[in-house]
Amino acid sequence: MADMTYREAVAEGIAREMRLDPTVVCLGEDIGAAEGVFKTTVGLFKEFGPTRVWDTPISEQAIVGAAMGAAMTGLRPVAEIMFSDFLACCWDYLANEIPKVRYMTGGQVTVPLVVRTANGGGLGFGAQHSQAVENWAFTVPGLKIAAPSTPADVIGLLAAAIRSDDPVVVFEHKGLFASRGPAPPAGHVVPLGQASIARQGRDVTLVALASTVPIALQAAETLAADGIEAEVIDLRCLVPLDMRTVLESLARTSRLVVVEENPYQGGWGATVVSIVADEGFELLDAPIRRVAGECVPLPFADSLEAQVIPTAARVIDVVGQLAAY
Amino acid sequence: MADMTYREAVAEGIAREMRLDPTVVCLGEDIGAAEGVFKTTVGLFKEFGPTRVWDTPISEQAIVGAAMGAAMTGLRPVAEIMFSDFLACCWDYLANEIPKVRYMTGGQVTVPLVVRTANGGGLGFGAQHSQAVENWAFTVPGLKIAAPSTPADVIGLLAAAIRSDDPVVVFEHKGLFASRGPAPPAGHVVPLGQASIARQGRDVTLVALASTVPIALQAAETLAADGIEAEVIDLRCLVPLDMRTVLESLARTSRLVVVEENPYQGGWGATVVSIVADEGFELLDAPIRRVAGECVPLPFADSLEAQVIPTAARVIDVVGQLAAY
Amino acid sequence: MNDLLRMYELMAVIRRTEKAAYDLFMAGLVKGTTHLASGQEAVAVGASEALRDDDYTFATYRGHHHTIARGATPEACLAELMSKATGLCGGKGGSMHLTYAAGNMLGSYAIVGSHLPMAVGAAWSAQLRGSEQIAVAFFGDGATNIGAFHEALNLAAVWKLPVVFVCENNLYMEYTPIASVTAVANPAADRACAYNLPASIVDGNDVLVVRSAVREAAARARDGGGPTVLEMQTYRHFGHSRTDPATYRPSWEVEEWLSRDPLTIAAAQLSKEDVAAADARAEKVVAEAVEAAKAAPPAEGALTDVWADGSSTWRT
Amino acid sequence: MNDLLRMYELMAVIRRTEKAAYDLFMAGLVKGTTHLASGQEAVAVGASEALRDDDYTFATYRGHHHTIARGATPEACLAELMSKATGLCGGKGGSMHLTYAAGNMLGSYAIVGSHLPMAVGAAWSAQLRGSEQIAVAFFGDGATNIGAFHEALNLAAVWKLPVVFVCENNLYMEYTPIASVTAVANPAADRACAYNLPASIVDGNDVLVVRSAVREAAARARDGGGPTVLEMQTYRHFGHSRTDPATYRPSWEVEEWLSRDPLTIAAAQLSKEDVAAADARAEKVVAEAVEAAKAAPPAEGALTDVWADGSSTWRT
Ligand SMILES: Cc1ncc(C[n+]2csc(CCOP(=O)(O)OP(=O)(O)O)c2C)c(N)n1
């Protein structure tokens, strides 16, 4: 299979669904003629034209609110929120409207929409353009949440998300856009809620998501040289959350480290840990550790930013401590 | 000491600070002549007049954004967001602006403001007026978070919050407004970040906050009849989070149940558990359990709502399982 | 039956349904809160009469009138308020979230202003599907000061969407007069200039006037003429919500508006006999609805209906 | 020195500072992203000249010009961009968050529109404290379509606050023309009607014209006359941000605006000698700033400055 970038996979993943289903439409800022500020919508405007790919004003509430109204009435909108930090500008729709309308109408209304957004740090964009905020969405029952780590998963998860009758937030990681991987075959779909085992190992389980998958894999390589075999689980989705895969791995390894980019306080890893501390308590041979973002805003300077987001070195350090436990 | 309601304590707590410090000003919807839709600002407009107590349009972004600008320039605004669900309408200010501006300016700017809001369910207000969203705020480094459970704590924590040079979100619980307790003496201040031990016990630690404190206490009473002595910790604040008190209690009890109203997925209890599963691992004699909100929107019907928010019965049930472990 | 009589009867049904809701509240059979629209019936009924059945409407927590006007039965509404399984939303929504999707009444939203962008989206969808449907958002005067209002009107105007923005200006937000917090006299109509949209100020208590204003706006929308802003002048007879005695309103103002009751205005143009007969029918429908709703089984399914598959499972 | 010459020199310093920022970017010494304001200097300098030192200003991620105009040194700005400890924000803010609180330039905000309510709040604070300060928010054309704009203008108008809303209309958002997504021709000025506010459209490339427009608005604000909307017509010489070659702009348009460069316009009214001397001084100041910034120690303190006590401790 040919290689492609994660960035290319986004546009390709959307295009594949748009070809299959004429009700799939895109809207967002600068996604049309400009092809996206991250170049993640390249080719869409050319192929599908202005009735399928819509440039919007800077109106995040109108973007997501209109997507919701359209999803309630026969379309499958794919709305882009340029940086995930800006989800805060339309948070009412993500938190109070979209995830609740099916429930509060007793099932009368469904909202098959996708909100895509560029998430995460590492590029020196500062406090308001660098956050990993997948944990914000995780606080809201009623949203499905995908966060791919490879180009193939981007395409497969976008397919599942766009076809889903439930609302899905897809977190594309800014730090991964330039990364490469095999292009998946036509028809590739990754069902929502199925973690993948990115690396097998018997000594410790590393649970990761999106940007932290390559970090965990890199740490695992170094640890292997020291004789510690880490199993790396790529959750792929936060909702549905594939705890079965995590607990099964833990049954083999007895040790758990969660590697997450969002801040430690309120991070999604805490929920994973709390399930394990309940249902997997007897499997544990050592404390559970979380390598997470520091509880500070994201600093601009690259040297500072590297100190507050997870690194392979921190993972290696923490696993070393657990192994010695 | 005379008794007062939690609701009265809010107005009294604000009034005490307004008397001491002329830079304290209030703004929000219907807080002036109407004295607040929850009657939590009764008397303020009368005593302090329209230059200290401001009725606003329905403009949550302008309310909190203006509070921020005022806090940067010499005032200590106390902004009311009527229901905590509406924090979603001004989430940008809570998530991206207020908590970050001090850090991202390298300490040039401080934001001594308070955002007060009526939080939580149990009153049959449905999906968009009943959420416990203290966990939303908990995802954001740079916000202090208080959530009092008694009238005295309302006054003491409001005093600390209004005097704080850091931004503080105060979650007042709708279900507690009518509850009564002793009025605290003049000058009463409860420092941010100090949990209280609401009940002592040796068998299990129940960690609670705001509405779940009376629930945990009620459960503890029942459990005591069965010979199980539960220690109930009222966290009072999520940030700063007083883990020392939790870990010290756990050292005595070896068993932990967190009782929280926000949903299980992404709830603050998960972070408490994850710290314990790391730093308190050796103290544990049993799995850690969380009694939390179900991962659904809040239903309107009271019989349904009672099934999705924590109850004493569920706490008793869970503690019983742990005790038998 | 002539149009006006039919509309009168529908208003009478709404009025009595809300009266029943109030009484049931006092009897402890309705919990939570309710926001009565009594006094504002003409807006809902006049507008619905001007719409096609497949047009979309979106309303607020003060939405009983809009729900019934689009075809929901008083029984289903009251059952919802009484937390019954037969309620419109199975008891999960309540008064603030009445929804009747079968009648294209796509919901009542309780975050002020939130549904305006949704209506814009429904109109966009209709335009893309070439269905010639339109969408209508009903909202209060207070909603005109929130950001979502601005974003919705601009987007609708730029994309020239088939949507009508209907403000029910009842002079008050919860307890505070809209005039005290708004920079213009007519909170909706005076904002249309900022979006280059046509606007009119309409007597919202005269159902025929409402109907013709909405007809005109709907026709413009359907013909590709884009959005219209309609500001309906009206008044709520009761307080904001159950707990509000509305003492902040001067009694002359209340009296003046009560004398302009939309039912009275419509009745004045009908024969006494017709009105009496319509009232009797309305009385009967609502009385039966109350009994049926009372007899219905309680709501169930706290953990259903989150996902399209009916479940609420979020993890393995 | 006469006013215009002083303003010219300040614009020349800003122009060269941004040129230096660009070069340092290309040399790998500035990371992240930068949004150059080259072409828009007259707005910042003309406005700052019209303000008192204790007036507050709030700017966007495109804020180099506003920061220097309020008194920050090129060295402190460049050091910030180069992630140095001596940077304005100690390297924690970067280009998008330049802040010079000592000069009452209270920050650069990177969420479009977010700072308009803050400026309203600063004006409110000034009014309450009776300090006769005013607040100015600078924002782009694109910001006029976001909800916070609407809420801010309404609140400021209702409370008659001493605030001036200065839109820098440079015709584009990131890569999309503002005209394609806005319902009115002048995105800021044509919205003033919705708040009953005075507005004017101003030649934003003529520093003297800018100054007099802001003077008038500032005087009105200070005298209790409330807010004003000023829409400055201007143009950015470069793309939206570092990575943008701006190929979406027709070359005739770029040329036309380059011929209306604010520095050229100001220089035409000054003597050649004065201009040359000012250019030389600006050149020297910036060259020295670059050297000093390069020599400064790197940023530190990733875990400081969250709380007012300087720490970031969130738990015991
Ligand atoms: C975003 C938001 N802010 C505040 C509220 C609380 N609230 C509910 S109704 C209301 C008044 C609304 O007034 P208006 O829009 O005039 O509608 P009316 O109630 O008069 O029909 C307020 C402030 C809310 N529901 N949503």
Ligand SMILES: Cc1ncc(C[n+]2csc(CCOP(=O)(O)OP(=O)(O)O)c2C)c(N)n1
């Ligand atoms: C709420 C929000 N949405 C989107 C963006 C991304 N963004 C950054 S600058 C920009 C264009 C802003 O255009 P304008 O207001 O005209 O300012 P200019 O860049 O022209 O100075 C956009 C869309 C953002 N920063 N914030």
Ligand SMILES: [Mg+2]
């Ligand atoms: Mg009203």
Ligand SMILES: [Mg+2]
């Ligand atoms: Mg612009």
